[in-house]
Amino acid sequence: ASQAGSREADIHTAGEIWRAHGWQVEMQPTRGPGDGARIARQAAADGFDVVIAAGGDGTVNEVVNGLAGTQTALGALPIGTVNVWVRELGIPLQPRAAAEALLACRPRAIDLGRAGDRYFLLMSGIGFDAAVTAEVRSSEKRRLGIFAYLLRAVNLATRFRGTVARIVIDGKPIRTRVLMVVLGNSQLYGGLVKVTSRASIDDGLLDVCIIKGRTLWSAPFRLLSLITQRYNIDP
Incomplete structure (x- = not known):
């Protein structure tokens, strides 16, 4: 409850900062999946200049859609x-500082990726990372933060198996056994590692990182290459 109260206080403070600088601000809470996309779509139809997603990357993804x-x-x-x-954008992580930084931002056109009928702003993962994300519960995220993902990853690593996949990149087919495939519109993976370090949000391209192997334990050097950023020279 205290965490929720802190978030509400941060949102209220941000609104006051924006109003003090002449912005007309309307707050709309989300109560479930799909609310963010619906509210953002209506705001665009009503002619709002900007929609600010107050939350994490899941909320941002909803608003993007x-x-x-x-x-x-x-x-x-x-x-x-x-x-x-x-x-990724270099905006301060402290909400008050971020609210003040947004006052000086200027609009720019950026790329979006698409997986099925949904757009993504950052990355789309296939394989191990997608499995980890699917297993993390909302209650765990609220209680443990990023460690919820790390704990699930360790647990899943002992039983996850790679699969043979056929991937077509720029018209060239690749058939191999993969543990994970990441399509990056941006660089930071999990906010920590630059899995697609050459990606740019406005170059019209998606960068692809493929981690090959049968099990996570069979590909330690490839996983290490993510941390050391040597994957760009790893065939």
């Missing part, structure tokens, strides 16, 4: 678990 293809800008107030998008 409501704003895609519109002229309404996206902003983010970091009160989530990891806040990768905010880290």
Whole structure:
């Protein structure tokens, strides 16, 4: 309850900062999946200049799916678990400082990736990381933060198996056994490691990182290459 109260206080403070600088601010709470996209879509239809997602990367993703293809800008107030998008942009992680930084921001056009019928702003993962994300519960994220993902990853690592996949990149097919494939519109993976270090959010491209292997324990050097950023020269 105290954490929720802190988030509400941060949002209230941010609103006061923006209003003090002449912004007209309307607050809309989300109560469940899909609310962020619906609210953002309606805001764009109503002619709002910007929609600021107050939350983490899940909230940002919801808002992106409501704003895609519109002229309404996206902003983010970091009160989530990891806040990768905010880290990617270099916006302060402290909510008050982030609110003040947003006052000086200027709109820019950026790329979006698409997986099925949903857009993504950062990355889309297939394999191990997607399995970890699917296993992390919301209650664990609230209680443990980023450690919820790390604990699930350790638990899953002992039983996860790679699968043979056929991947087509720029028209060239690749058939191999993979543990994980990451398509990056941005660079930071989990806010910590630059898995797709050459990616840019406005170059019109998605970068691809493929981790090969049968089990996580069979590919320690490839996993180490993520940490040391030697994967760009690892075939």
